[in-house]
Amino acid sequence: MWLTWRAATQRALYGENGFYLRERPSRHFRTSVGASTVLAGAVLRELAGLAAGPYEMVDLVDVGAGEGALAADVLALAPPELRSRLRVTCVDLAPRPPGLPEEIGWADTVPEGVTGLVIANEWLDNVPLDVVERTPDGPRLVMVDPSDGAERLGDRPEEADLAWLDRWWPLGGTGERAEIGRPRDDAWASVVVRLAHGLAVAVDYAHRLGARPPYGSLAGYRDGALVAPVPDGSCDITAHVALDACAAAGERAGAVATTLTTQREALRALGVTGARPPLDLAGRDPAGYLRALSRASLEAELISPHGLGAFGWLRQSRP
Numbered sequence: 001m002w003l004t005w006r007a008a009t010q011r012a013l014y015g016e017n018g019f020y021l022r023e024r025p026s027r028h029f030r031t032s033v034g035a036s037t038v039l040a041g042a043v044l045r046e047l048a049g050l051a052a053g054p055y056e057m058v059d060l061v062d063v064g065a066g067e068g069a070l071a072a073d074v075l076a077l078a079p080p081e082l083r084s085r086l087r088v089t090c091v092d093l094a095p096r097p098p099g100l101p102e103e104i105g106w107a108d109t110v111p112e113g114v115t116g117l118v119i120a121n122e123w124l125d126n127v128p129l130d131v132v133e134r135t136p137d138g139p140r141l142v143m144v145d146p147s148d149g150a151e152r153l154g155d156r157p158e159e160a161d162l163a164w165l166d167r168w169w170p171l172g173g174t175g176e177r178a179e180i181g182r183p184r185d186d187a188w189a190s191v192v193v194r195l196a197h198g199l200a201v202a203v204d205y206a207h208r209l210g211a212r213p214p215y216g217s218l219a220g221y222r223d224g225a226l227v228a229p230v231p232d233g234s235c236d237i238t239a240h241v242a243l244d245a246c247a248a249a250g251e252r253a254g255a256v257a258t259t260l261t262t263q264r265e266a267l268r269a270l271g272v273t274g275a276r277p278p279l280d281l282a283g284r285d286p287a288g289y290l291r292a293l294s295r296a297s298l299e300a301e302l303i304s305p306h307g308l309g310a311f312g313w314l315r316q317s318r319p
């Protein structure tokens with residue numbers, strides 16, 4: 001059976017007994033959420049800023065929440081006066097994980113009229129998309145056999161996809177490939193339109209116009225290792241995100257201010273510096289020094305320019 005990559009990935013990840021409906025993501029790969037509570041601390045600082053506004057209740061919506069760890073960590077870190085004003089919702093296609101604090105809601109779509117912060121950490125890279133390859137006759141869809149990942153070329157993509165490619169991922173020579181990010185643009189826009197007031201943040205592996213990977217970035221992950229992307233439900237299927245295209249879609253959906261930067265820059269602006277504690281603290285308070293040193297290491301991991309710090313951060317707000 002030959003399917004487009006989008007259809008095959010949709011089935012493999014979210015179809016009956018699909019990878020994400022069956023597996024715990026943290027068993028297969030490590031994200032900034034699983035690494036430590038540093039991201040949760042930064043999210044809490046964003047929320048504290050929004051809570052200073054004229055709202056009685058402030059939403060935190062975690063899209064593609066996985067096991068709900070980010071929301072749970074934010075709640076655990078929140079001071080009581082902020083915690084009592086937070087309305088926390090995890091959004092995922094997977095069932096609610098056991099043991100999540102009761103005050104965290106669980107839904108399969110983003111609620112309407114969010115006032116506060118929407119965060120999507122490593123969600124968009126799991127929104128299925130089609131792959132095209134340049135041939136001497138122009139772009140052709142790449143078809144895949146879900147049983148073994150074998151590929152062959154199919155039809156010409158539809159006009160809207162060709163227009164997206166022209167604008168966001170112009171193909172080079174014969175054999176070059178592109179991943180059509182239109183479903184991710186739509187997914188992101190559907191988040192931004194549900195934001196009544198506040199901020200929406202997407203964090204992901206990303207690339208920009210002019211620096212797209214010439215053969216695409218489709219990859220598989222299983223049991224902590226990179227594997228061939230076979231869409232048979234046995235592994236995660238992911239591809240880096242054209243966050244600049246998502247940003248334009250967010251603006252069309254009503255975002256009024258956009259920042260597209262790296263996780264390193266975004267987290268440093270939120271006070272995550274990875275700076276070592278002063279050495280003289282070791283003499284005065286050895287246990288405090290060790291705690292601060294361990295904290296600095298965790299921060300450094302999230303802002304490393306060669307690792308998680310190179311992720312893209314798209315921040316878009318509505319007034």
Ligand SMILES: C[S@@+](CC[C@H](N)C(=O)[O-])C[C@H]1O[C@@H](n2cnc3c(N)ncnc32)[C@H](O)[C@@H]1O
Pocket residue numbers: 020021025031032033034063064065066067091092093094108120121122123126127
């Ligand atoms: C890579 S995991 C990220 C988990 C978590 N955010 C983290 O950073 O550890 C991606 C999650 O997005 C969810 N997901 C994918 N498409 C979705 C959709 N359309 N709506 C809600 N959740 C979705 C998947 O089920 C999966 O749990």
